Structures are given as C-alpha cells and as structure tokens.
Amino acid sequence: MGIASRIVTATDAEDVVQEAWLRWNSTDRTIVRSTPAFLSRTTARLSITMTRTAYARYQTAAGLQPGDAVRAATDPAELVENAEQLLTAMAVLVTRLDKREQVAFILREAFDLPYRNIGELLGLSEPNARQLIRRARVRLVDGRGRQAPPVERFRLFAAFLDAAHQGDLAPLAELARKN
Structure with a gap:
C-alpha cells in the first residue's frame, strides 16, 4: 500500500494492491528470486500504468483537446x-x-x-x-x-x-x- 499510495490516490492504491496480489497468486513462484522485490516492482509498475491510463482517459474525456483545430461550425x-x-x-x-x-x-x-x-x-x-x-x-x-x-x-x-x-x-x- 505504501508504494502504491505514493504514486496514485488512496482509492486507486487499493485497486493496484489487489491487482498485484492477483498477479502474485497466478505467478509461478519457483521462478521468483525475491518475493518483496517482485511485489514492489509489480505494484510500482501497475501504479505507473494506472496514472498513465488515467491521464489518457482525461485527455479523451473532455471532448476538446489542446491543440485541436477549431473549425467554423455552420450548423x-x-x-x-x-x-x-x-x-x-x-x-x-x-x-x-x-x-x-x-x-x-x-x-x-x-x-x-x-x-x-x-x-x-x-x-x-x-x-x-x-x-x-x-x-x-x-x-x-x-x-x-x-x-x-x-x-x-x-x-x-x-x-x-x-x-x-x-x-x-x-x-x-x-x-x-x-x-
């Protein structure tokens, strides 16, 4: 939770931790050399991905994008x-x-x-x-x-x-x- 909450909001951090746990449960543990390193890296990467996708959603949700050419409407x-x-x-x-x-x-x-x-x-x-x-x-x-x-x-x-x-x-x- 500490890693995720430093990168994303508190509610998103809970989602990230749950996703990291699901990935941990589906991982072959015989190939994992360090459990804390695996969980830390997975949590950090999921948090960064969530931040990037939130930004992308924000950019497309507003309808008007910075830099879009405003064309003259006749209708x-x-x-x-x-x-x-x-x-x-x-x-x-x-x-x-x-x-x-x-x-x-x-x-x-x-x-x-x-x-x-x-x-x-x-x-x-x-x-x-x-x-x-x-x-x-x-x-x-x-x-x-x-x-x-x-x-x-x-x-x-x-x-x-x-x-x-x-x-x-x-x-x-x-x-x-x-x-």
Whole structure:
C-alpha cells in the first residue's frame, strides 16, 4: 500500500494492491528470486500504468483537446455542441485550477503562446510561467476540485471567446489578477 499510495490516490492504491496480489497468486513462484522485490516492482509498475491510463482517459474525456483545430461550425446544432464542450472544459479548469493557472494554461494550450510571452502577460519570469503551467497540468490530472460558482466559468468562457475572436489576450490575462 505504501508504494502504491505514493504514486496514485488512496482509492486507486487499493485497486493496484489487489491487482498485484492477483498477479502474485497466478505467478509461478519457483521462478521468483525475491518475493518483496517482485511485489514492489509489480505494484510500482501497475501504479505507473494506472496514472498513465488515467491521464489518457482525461485527455479523451473532455471532448476538446489542446491543440485541436477549431473549425467554423455552420450548423446551429454544431455551434451549440461546441459551446457546450467549451463550457464543460471551462468548468473543469475553474474547479481544479486557481485563476493564474487557468489563464496560463489557456494561453499555452489554446493559443500556443511561448512561455516567455505568458510570463510577460502575467507579470512572471519565463521559468515561473513554465512552472505554473506544469503545476496546472498536474492539478488537472489529479482530479481534485473545488466548488466554484457558475459565474466564474462563464467569465472565463467569455474572456476566452473574446481573446479568440479579437486576438487581444490582455483581457484574458487580466482575469488572473482579479480576486
């Protein structure tokens, strides 16, 4: 449990330990030189695999992927569907990230801005911007969130749409400075 809980969440750690135990039970023990080494390595590898597959599930579950080309929708139903997907993505950002992380993540992933430019917009150095975005990615994968009022999601959504349509990223960056 100790190895698994250092790599995955507590509930996932229990699943990993159960899977490791099942593998141990189905293993020919005559070829195992060290039982603790076998169980430790199996647990660590299963934990890492679970983390990777959780990240892959997260990437495909959101519907909109960073770097996906947004094509112009002409069908009203498609416009509504795209807006709903964007609102869902904004809800995930608002519940899992603080405002600076939200804006930095959007600037990097949606607008493909270099870290230097993100740092300038947010009043950070390039290494700090890089660290902020790395921390945002980790928190998105982590899955823990907080309750956030719907107005925060719509405020971020509106700023994102304005930045996408007008090309002015300053109002979006201003969101990071507001309390």
